[in-house]
Amino acid sequence: MLTARRVEILKAIVDEFIDTAQPVGSKTLVEKYGLPYSSATIRNEMAALEAEGYLEKPHTSAGRVPSNKGYRFYVENLTEKEVDEEVKYALSNIFDRQSMNVEEAIRESCKVISDMTSLTSGILGPDATKQSLEHIQLIPIDKRSAVCVLITNVAHTEHKVFNFAEEISVEDIKKCTDILNDRLKGTPLSDLSEKMESLKPLLVQHVRQYEMLFDAFVGAFVKFASDTLYFNGASNMIYQPEFSDIERLKSFMGKLNDSSLWRELTDTGTRQLALKTSKGSEVAWVDDLAVVSNDIRVNGQEDKVRLMVVGPSRMKYDKVMSLLDFIGQQIEKIYEEK
Amino acid sequence: MLTARRVEILKAIVDEFIDTAQPVGSKTLVEKYGLPYSSATIRNEMAALEAEGYLEKPHTSAGRVPSNKGYRFYVENLTEKEVDEEVKYALSNIFDRQSMNVEEAIRESCKVISDMTSLTSGILGPDATKQSLEHIQLIPIDKRSAVCVLITNVAHTEHKVFNFAEEISVEDIKKCTDILNDRLKGTPLSDLSEKMESLKPLLVQHVRQYEMLFDAFVGAFVKFASDTLYFNGASNMIYQPEFSDIERLKSFMGKLNDSSLWRELTDTGTRQLALKTSKGSEVAWVDDLAVVSNDIRVNGQEDKVRLMVVGPSRMKYDKVMSLLDFIGQQIEKIYEEK
DNA sequence: TTTAGCACTCGCATTTCATGACTGCCATTA
DNA sequence: TAATGGCAGTCATGAAATGCGAGTGCTAAA
Numbered sequence: 235m236l237t238a239r240r241v242e243i244l245k246a247i248v249d250e251f252i253d254t255a256q257p258v259g260s261k262t263l264v265e266k267y268g269l270p271y272s273s274a275t276i277r278n279e280m281a282a283l284e285a286e287g288y289l290e291k292p293h294t295s296a297g298r299v300p301s302n303k304g305y306r307f308y309v310e311n312l313t314e315k316e317v318d319e320e321v322k323y324a325l326s327n328i329f330d331r332q333s334m335n336v337e338e339a340i341r342e343s344c345k346v347i348s349d350m351t352s353l354t355s356g357i358l359g360p361d362a363t364k365q366s367l368e369h370i371q372l373i374p375i376d377k378r379s380a381v382c383v384l385i386t387n388v389a390h391t392e393h394k395v396f397n398f399a400e401e402i403s404v405e406d407i408k409k410c411t412d413i414l415n416d417r418l419k420g421t422p423l424s425d426l427s428e429k430m431e432s433l434k435p436l437l438v439q440h441v442r443q444y445e446m447l448f449d450a451f452v453g454a455f456v457k458f459a460s461d462t463l464y465f466n467g468a469s470n471m472i473y474q475p476e477f478s479d480i481e482r483l484k485s486f487m488g489k490l491n492d493s494s495l496w497r498e499l500t501d502t503g504t505r506q507l508a509l510k511t512s513k514g515s516e517v518a519w520v521d522d523l524a525v526v527s528n529d530i531r532v533n534g535q536e537d538k539v540r541l542m543v544v545g546p547s548r549m550k551y552d553k554v555m556s557l558l559d560f561i562g563q564q565i566e567k568i569y570e571e572k
Numbered sequence: 573m574l575t576a577r578r579v580e581i582l583k584a585i586v587d588e589f590i591d592t593a594q595p596v597g598s599k600t601l602v603e604k605y606g607l608p609y610s611s612a613t614i615r616n617e618m619a620a621l622e623a624e625g626y627l628e629k630p631h632t633s634a635g636r637v638p639s640n641k642g643y644r645f646y647v648e649n650l651t652e653k654e655v656d657e658e659v660k661y662a663l664s665n666i667f668d669r670q671s672m673n674v675e676e677a678i679r680e681s682c683k684v685i686s687d688m689t690s691l692t693s694g695i696l697g698p699d700a701t702k703q704s705l706e707h708i709q710l711i712p713i714d715k716r717s718a719v720c721v722l723i724t725n726v727a728h729t730e731h732k733v734f735n736f737a738e739e740i741s742v743e744d745i746k747k748c749t750d751i752l753n754d755r756l757k758g759t760p761l762s763d764l765s766e767k768m769e770s771l772k773p774l775l776v777q778h779v780r781q782y783e784m785l786f787d788a789f790v791g792a793f794v795k796f797a798s799d800t801l802y803f804n805g806a807s808n809m810i811y812q813p814e815f816s817d818i819e820r821l822k823s824f825m826g827k828l829n830d831s832s833l834w835r836e837l838t839d840t841g842t843r844q845l846a847l848k849t850s851k852g853s854e855v856a857w858v859d860d861l862a863v864v865s866n867d868i869r870v871n872g873q874e875d876k877v878r879l880m881v882v883g884p885s886r887m888k889y890d891k892v893m894s895l896l897d898f899i900g901q902q903i904e905k906i907y908e909e910k
Numbered sequence: 911t912t913t914a915g916c917a918c919t920c921g922c923a924t925t926t927c928a929t930g931a932c933t934g935c936c937a938t939t940a
Numbered sequence: 941t942a943a944t945g946g947c948a949g950t951c952a953t954g955a956a957a958t959g960c961g962a963g964t965g966c967t968a969a970a
Contacts, residue, residue, distance in 0.1 A: 257932090259931070259932055260932080260933080261932085262933085270914095271943075271944090272943070272944050272945075273944090273945095274934095274935095274943075274944050274945070274946090275943055275944070277932090277933065277935095277943085278934090278943090280933090281933085281934075289935085291932095292930075292952090293950085293951060293952065294933065294934095294949085294950045294951055295930085295931060295932045295933070295951045295952065296931080296932065296933090296951080296952075297931085297932065297933090331856070336735070340957050371714075373712075373713055373719070374711075375709070375711055375719060375721055375731075376709075376721070381711070381713060381719050381731075381733075383713055384968090393713075393719075393733050395719070395731050397674070398953090415916085432587075466915070469806055469807055469825050471817055472821050472822055472825065474823070477818075478818050480810055480815075480816055482820065483810050484811070487807050487810065520599050538730060545628055595962095595963090597961075597962065597963050597964085599962085599963075609912080609913090610912070610913050610914075611913090611914095611963095612912075612913055612914070612965095613911085613913070615963085615964065615965075616912090616965090618964090619964090629964090630921090631919085631921065631963085632918090632919050632920055632921090632922085632963080632964065632965095633918090633919050633921065633962060633963050633964065634962080634963070634964090635962080635963065635964090636923075679940060691939090709940045767957080789964080840917060911941100911969100912969105913958100913968100913969085913970075914967105914968090914969080915964095915967090915968090915969100916965105916966090916967090917966090917967105918962105918963105918964080918965085919962105919963090919964075919965100920961105920962100920963095920964105921961100921962095922958105922959105922960090922961095923958105923959090923960085924957100924958080924959085924960100925956100925957080925958075925959100925960095926951085926955100926956085926957075926958095927954105927955085927956080927957095928954095929952105929953085929954085929955100930951105930952095930953090930955105931943100931950105931951095931952090931953105932949100932950080932951090932952100932963085933948105933949085933950080934947105934948090934949085934950100935946105935947090935948090935949100935950105936945105936946090936947090936948105937944105937945090937946090937947105938943105938944080938945080938946095939942105939943085939944075939945090939961105940941100940942095940943085940944095
């Protein structure tokens with residue numbers, strides 16, 4: 235049973251532990267947090283909190299450490315989540331530059347998040363299997379290069395600059411894009427390069443410089459289809475005391491490169507200990523890691539970009555969550571403007 | 573005096589140490605390398621090599637470890653540097669895609685280098701203070717976006733996609749680029765955004781939607797001017813035994829983000845222990861780190877892109893150097909084709 | 911000049927021990 | 941009856957002690 239006093243004690247323990255990374259003892263709570271109970275009372279309450287699964291003991295003679303269940307309660311009930319003014323100011327630089335690409339803006343914010351939290355942040359792009367091609371355009375820049383613009387059914391766009399070995403004729407570009415638009419519309423992004431292969435005969439027939447164009451498009455499709463996993467600040471983890479052991483770092487780094495893992499990590503549906511907060515961000519706990527994520531909806535569609543922060547369970551949830559919420563709003567605003 | 577036998581012993585020690593990361597003792601050399609001398613003889617020779625500065629002792633009862641001077645000799649005289657066929661094959665994927673941007677190709681190779689060597693690799697772009705603007709083009713993609721193409725005096729080009737909040741008129745784009753080309757030609761890239769400020773009154777006068785365009789260009793100029801330092805695979809270092817101490821990792825990571833450091837590191841002129849090999853790559857040693865770099869000349873000009881690999885002095889020099897040489901050649905070839 | 915042999919050095923892993931920060935429980939108190 | 945003071949018990953942590961073994965340097969003999 236979580237009495238008000240136990241909640242009070244739990245909050246103090248989580249706060250202290252997040253701050254110092256050291257197991258918290260009953261004496262600390264009296265002395266440092268001025269709780270109006272004796273240490274013996276607090277010990278009794280801590281024992282109760284442990285029995286209910288909110289706290290853990292690293293070993294007998296240490297203080298208590300919050301369990302993931304404890305963190306979950308803390309995040310759900312005990313954080314207030316407000317964004318600092320100074321933080322908003324720091325971020326305004328990024329979002330004020332209207333001319334910036336949405337992708338760039340997201341990446342930039344990702345970097346800022348890593349810097350500000352000293353954690354690892356990541357972006358998981360729209361699932362390539364769920365998007366299909368709506369339209370392709372190829373705009374010549376000069377005689378040997380062109381921009382390829384691809385638009386998906388969720389109004390998501392991607393750009394890629396092509397550079398050709400030889401000069402390329404405008405007619406060929408037109409013919410080629412006409413064929414592709416005709417034949418590839420509606421194809422899921424993940425199948426594009428495969429389906430492209432089957433168009434080869436057709437292109438050979440109608441397009442003189444088919445080879446260069448073909449290679450260029452295949453390259454572009456591969457890029458567009460790849461699960462856009464991007465992450466940043468992995469090396470920040472060396473500053474986290476929970477990673478002072480190199481082996482832990484290694485295992486963490488190994489996990490990062492696997493995008494399916496990221497998806498799973500933040501898939502609140504399957505995770506028992508996950509939590510969906512009111513403001514939008516979600517939190518999930520796995521072993522001694524916590525993942526805070528925020529889905530950015532793209533033009534009100536189902537498909538979305540997921541902004542994430544990963545770190546040890548011992549993280550400043552209020553800071554991270556408010557940051558993620560704020561940035562999520564900003565990015566959605568940019569999307570709306572477009 | 574480096575007799576042939578001492579060289580033989582030195583080579584064996586360096587080989588063994590690179591392989592095992594353990595100080596090498598006289599017995600190992602006899603048993604594992606089958607050197608036709610007794611361990612006592614080898615001990616004498618090792619003492620001599622140490623006296624001349626090619627070897628070091630971590631402590632009395634350990635084996636010997638190569639000093640940086642030892643590595644230098646090793647690299648200069650004892651490596652043969654040939655690229656594996658399988659490596660060439662692995663890289664051919666990257667360079668065969670002609671449509672790829674040179675910048676992309678370089679970045680991709682950088683990643684491959686990191687993966688293949690388990691070291692950190694980096695790219696140092698042309699020095700922005702040494703390049704000046706030759707020409708700007710702004711090509712509309714659709715009503716709200718355009719590609720900005722910037723060409724420098726060393727025929728280096730950069731692209732950036734602009735996204736505007738409102739529709740933008742073609743006349744405005746034309747007027748704006750005309751003014752910029754007229755007024756900014758010859759300006760060093762590093763001064764562009766500053767000088768842009770002084771053009772504001774002029775733009776206000778002639779261009780209706782000057783504000784959006786102005787912001788977009790300033791953003792682009794900042795990007796073009798920034799010292800293009802890019803590096804990859806820093807987290808590989810956790811697999812290197814010399815970084816099993818977290819503190820070392822921290823200090824290493826701290827250094828990486830400083831581009832002036834990278835420049836200095838590979839500035840063979842100032843570094844005593846640096847080495848310029850015949851094939852092109854340079855090696856420098858600083859403390860217990862080694863940096864192998866390869867300058868890629870851009871269109872025969874003085875200005876260049878520098879491809880680098882950093883790691884502990886104990887690295888597989890022949891592998892790294894041959895890789896860097898090979899990739900350097902490939903990239904120069906792409907540049908020539910353009 | 912090379913080699914065998916031996917004494918010596920020193921890092922490293924292991925053990926032992928003392929310390930102190932906790933807890934848990936019980937008897938006492940308000 | 942809930943809160944508290946007190947005390948015994950636990951266990952990580954760090955320091956000092958110990959033994960081991962890899963490797964050296966030196967000397968004397970081949």
